[in-house]
Amino acid sequence: MRYDNINTGYYFSLLFSFVFLALGVYFLIKYHDSTIIKVGGLSISYGSPNMEYLFYGISFTVLSLFMLISTWKFYSNLKSDLMEYFELCPFCKGLTTAKIVKDGIFKRKIVIWCRDCGAKWDANYSSITGHVKSITLKVPCEDGRGNELLNKKLNPDELICKIRMKES
Structure with a gap:
């Protein structure tokens, strides 16, 4: 069996989910950096962390993992059928x-x-x-x-x- 454009949607969905994963990682890094001040080689934690970065980081990461798994399952079911x-x-x-x-x-x-x-x-x-x-x-x-x-x-x-x- 030859597939004409079935893989196009699969690759687009994978790309989209990796964009969300990158955003999630970016926000988690921002959360980590929001509580640290660097003076020379010394890192000092101060104040309370920015909880918005943590929320966005976890949300985008979970969403991207859900998208990856559901995209993989959807296209594997379609192709196997x-x-x-x-x-x-x-x-x-x-x-x-x-x-x-x-x-x-x-x-x-x-x-x-x-x-x-x-x-x-x-x-x-x-x-x-x-x-x-x-x-x-x-x-x-x-x-x-x-x-x-x-x-x-x-x-x-x-x-x-x-x-x-x-x-x-």
């Missing part, structure tokens, strides 16, 4: 390609097509977990396989099961 159902075309066992496209203002879908037989699917996925929720066959195979499944919104397991039942 695509590999499970469409590593090869279920009709001709040819090579497939997947691409995320816009399907409204905030909604996205995955378009999957076979480069050998011309079959094309639309897949909807959960924006929280990354698992594929439903698959719709939009264009059947060039030799007519899949005509009975055309434009039916099915669970991925159900779609693959119906295709395999037709083969046997």
